[in-house]
Amino acid sequence: xxxxxxxxxxxxxxxxxxxxxxxxxxxxxxxxxxxxxxxxxxxxxxxxxxxxxxxxxxxxxxxxxxxxxxxxxxxxxxxxxxxxxxxxxxxxxxxxxxxxxxxxxx
Amino acid sequence: xxxxxxxxxxxxxxxxxxxxxxxxxxxxxxxxxxxxxxxxxxxxxxxxxxxxxxxxxxxxxxxxxxxxxxxxxxxxxxxxxxxxxxxxxxxxxxxxxxxxxxxxxxxxxxxxxxxxx
Numbered sequence: 553x554x555x556x557x558x559x560x561x562x563x564x565x566x567x568x569x570x571x572x573x574x575x576x577x578x579x580x581x582x583x584x585x586x587x588x589x590x591x592x593x594x595x596x597x598x599x600x601x602x603x604x605x606x607x608x609x610x611x612x613x614x615x616x617x618x619x620x621x622x623x624x625x626x627x628x629x630x631x632x633x634x635x636x637x638x639x640x641x642x643x644x645x646x647x648x649x650x651x652x653x654x655x656x657x658x
Numbered sequence: 659x660x661x662x663x664x665x666x667x668x669x670x671x672x673x674x675x676x677x678x679x680x681x682x683x684x685x686x687x688x689x690x691x692x693x694x695x696x697x698x699x700x701x702x703x704x705x706x707x708x709x710x711x712x713x714x715x716x717x718x719x720x721x722x723x724x725x726x727x728x729x730x731x732x733x734x735x736x737x738x739x740x741x742x743x744x745x746x747x748x749x750x751x752x753x754x755x756x757x758x759x760x761x762x763x764x765x766x767x768x769x770x771x772x773x774x775x
Contacts, residue, residue, distance in 0.1 A: 583761070594767055594768055640703075647718075647756075649704070
């Protein structure tokens with residue numbers, strides 16, 4: 553079955569750029585999306601179709617997807633960005649989530 | 659404003675069936691895919707399955723033998739049944755709306771289901 557791999561944690565200082573990656577076989581040939589989940593809240597879509605940002609999502613969030621890696625970039629990281637981030641793709645009619653990355657803003 | 663709301667028992671006994679319903683308001687259940695996704699304590703998001711507006715379904719291979727997702731278009735609802743529940747099924751369960759290029763743009767608030775005697 554298809555798998556997506558994420559680092560368990562990433563730390564960044566306020567104002568810096570946070571980079572969260574998601575790896576999967578030929579992931580660049582599929583659409584990737586990203587969700588933010590704060591503790592006790594439902595996931596929120598922050599990037600879809602590799603690079604698109606839903607209405608209401610800050611321009612500080614951007615995405616890319618090429619080769620075997622999709623990347624979520626958060627520029628000018630703020631304390632409110634501290635959350636779990638999940639990548640997700642679709643493979644042969646199945647939805648697959650990455651294991652999640654906990655972003656800590658130091 | 660489209661909203662999704664999960665409902666169902668918060669406590670299920672081992673070996674019994676876990677049953678949840680998702681009510682969709684502010685939009686028709688047509689033209690989308692509707693999914694169930696869960697978050698076990700201390701773990702990551704786990705996709706359970708989806709149903710299309712035409713009633714076709716697809717389930718996670720790890721749960722396929724125990725899961726049924728159904729649609730009630732007259733009530734604008736869809737439902738989840740998970741048979742033979744065990745403690746490993748304890749999780750916050752979310753319903754979500756899926757777009758045709760496979761991302762979930764709307765989520766319910768989630769409901770905690772605990773499997774325990």
